Amino acid sequence: MHTFTVWAPDASAVSLVLRSGALKMAETDDGGWWELEVPEAGHGTDYAFSVDGSEPMPDPRSPWQPDGVHGFSRVFDTGLHDWSDGGWAGRDARGSVFYELHIGTFTPEGTLEAATGHLDYLVALGVEMVSLMPVAAFPGRHGWGYDGVDLYAVHEPYGGPEALQRFVDRCHSVGLAVCLDVVYNHLGPSGNYLGSFGPYFTSRHTTPWGPAVNLDAAGSFEVRRWICDNALRWFREFRLDALRLDAVHALADDSPKHLLAQLSEETAALSASLGRPLGLVAESDLNDPRMVEPVAEGGLGMTAQWSDDFHHALHTLLTGERAGYYVDFGEPAVFAKTLREVFLHDGSYSTFRGKDWGRPVDPGRHRGGEFLVYTSNHDQVGNRALGDRPHLTPGQLAIGAALVLTSPYTPMLFMGEEWGASTPWRYFTDHGQPELAEAVRTGRRREFAAYGWDAEDIPDPQDPATWQSSVLDWAELDESPHRELLAWYRDLLALRARSEDLREDRLGSAEISYDEDGSWLVVRRGALRVVVNLDPAELVVPLDDVPAYQVMAFGVAEIVTEGVRIAGHGVGVFAA
Incomplete structure (x- = not known):
């Protein structure tokens, strides 16, 4: 027996x-x-809804779309899985080592089942939190x-x-x-039937994707419930x-x-x-600690x-790129500020945005985690024109890893970076409607034509080779x-x-000194x-106090009277 329910406030039938x-x-x-109770229905029953005589449409709360986003929904009984994690006590996200991965490109098979074959590898690497990119049903494969x-x-x-539960x-x-x-900020353009059921969207606000998800207009109570x-x-x-x-x-x-705030309170109660x-x-562009x-x-x-300012400061320090939103970054002093204070733009002027941006992070109220x-x-x-990973030497990649993993913040790796993967990660789609496919293709090319491409x-994006690469x-x-870079990680x-x-995540616990010309830096x-x-080129990095011994290094390093002699694009960890 199964009771089917759907919210359609404006429907006559x-x-x-x-x-x-x-x-x-x-x-x-x-x-x-x-609602309707159907005695013979249960796990595996296919169904759809028709609103005021419409063609059958998937359930807005569909638990299973075996035939794609335009097909029938299917009842899924989440209680059927026999869980074996009874001893799992959970893990605080703050301070955990995150590893962001995309199921469709993490393995050649592109499945959750195939990804499980690499979990022992992630454990051996030192990962603590696997961060899956979205798995909600989307158009195409x-x-x-x-x-x-x-x-x-x-x-x-x-x-x-079922595969996600496993x-x-x-x-x-x-x-x-x-x-x-x-x-939760938008839905894709293909397979989005929500507007046929009720006021899931509102013209009261606009977003880069069109009308906003309705969070504050008539009918928003149920839309917010749909999200929470x-x-x-x-x-x-x-x-x-x-999440x-x-x-x-x-x-x-x-x-x-x-x-x-509503989601926070409800999550805390469930916890x-x-x-x-x-x-x-949260991924937020606001640079606001209120988050x-x-x-x-x-x-x-x-x-x-997430803190994109830290990324931008580190990326520009290593690559020298200064175009677009990197314009205010690139100097050692900028990286030093993000290492100590989280954001570069914490109320200061953002050249890219053309206005003051962000708010300062109070070290008395916040932790780096x-x-x-x-x-x-x-x-x-992926949002680079070619989807190319940073063009850096192995030593520069090792430097980036060291500055992230020894910072007072919560570190995150992107799949493959730990071995300096040569494969790009490009923007790819699989839309079945020719007009939508062409719009995506031309839109992508138009976007980067503005930058001279x-x-x-x-x-x-529609070429299967783009995904395969x-x-x-x-x-x-x-x-x-x-192999050597993986060992370093x-x-x-x-x-x-x-x-x-x-592991100390007190803001200000990382002290940094650097050469104004950008030749070297030291984090304490x-x-x-x-x-x-x-x-x-090789150089001697001066230190006020000569280290007692070398803990580890990528590249040849030697403790000398003045400090540490270290190979070009080298990095080492030393004990005082």
Whole structure:
């Protein structure tokens, strides 16, 4: 037996459409909800809804879309999985080592099941939190996942909802927590039937994707419930440990209580009920510490947030790039500020935005663990014209790793960076409608033409070769210099795990000195010194106190009277 329900507040009639035919649903007294109990229905039953005589449409809360985003929904009983993680106590997102991966390109098979074959590798690397890019059902087979339209379903080519439960269970069994990327600020253009059911969108606000998700206009109570119930379901029924909330600055909400604050309070209540930590990690462009301040103190209650300013400061320091949003970055002093104070733009003028931006982070109220930092992520690679990873020497990659993994912040790796993967990570789609496919293709080329790129040089998102080129090549792990870089990452993560000095997340606990010309820098973390040669030639990095011994180094390094003699693009960790 199964009771089908759907919210369609403006409908005159709603029918449940089964493979055997249509059945009229009854309107309830509960604000536009319709329901019908079907004795013979249960796990595996296919169904759809017809609103006022429309063609059958997927359930806005569909748990399973086995035939794609335009097909029938399918009942999925989340209680059928026999969980084996009874001893899992959970993991706080703050301070955990994150590893961002995309299921469709992490392995050649592109499935959750195939990804489980590399979990032991991630454990040996030192990862603590697997951060999955979106798995909600999206059009076609291949895509980033940010154009999902069935937010309760798991993309069928990845293995569907049952595969996600197995993946999380397996992660917990080897000591890995799991964070899932969810997108609540917009839906994709293909397979989005929500507007046919009710006021899921509003013209009261606009976003880069069109009308905003309705968070504060008529009908918004149920839309907010649709979002919050989705998040709580991932935590409860799929036992996820954290959610990464995409581009929360695009959640247009003028309600007395912002959606994020509501979600924070409901997540905290569920966490208390389940007896394990549940995290909410925000991607925000606002540079506003209010994002991670308690709701009771006027904040939005997120557990942590990404810090793009740290990325930009480190990326420009290593690459020399200064175009676009990198314009204010690149100097050693800028990196030093982001290492100590989180944001460069904390109320200062942003040249790229053309106005003052951000707010300062109060070290008396905040810890470094509330901010995620990284040398790369899916956006900073995939949104480049060619989807190319940073063009750096192995030594420069090792420097980037050292500065992230010894920082007082929560570190995140992007899949493959730990061995300096040569594969790009490009923007790819698989839209079935020719007009939409062409719009995506021409839009991508038009975007980069403004930066001087020729159209023929931009990879076609619809070409299967664009996706295929983005799949990790695991054979590289046994080749030089990938092998040496991987060993460096493993050693750094092992050092971080056993060093109280490196796990100290008090803001200001990292002291930094540097050459104004950008040749070298030294980061002090308690009794440890991270010595970095940014120059391609060997040099002596001066130190006030000569280290007692070398802990580890990438490149030849030697303690001398004046400090440390270190190879070009070399980096070492030394003990005082």
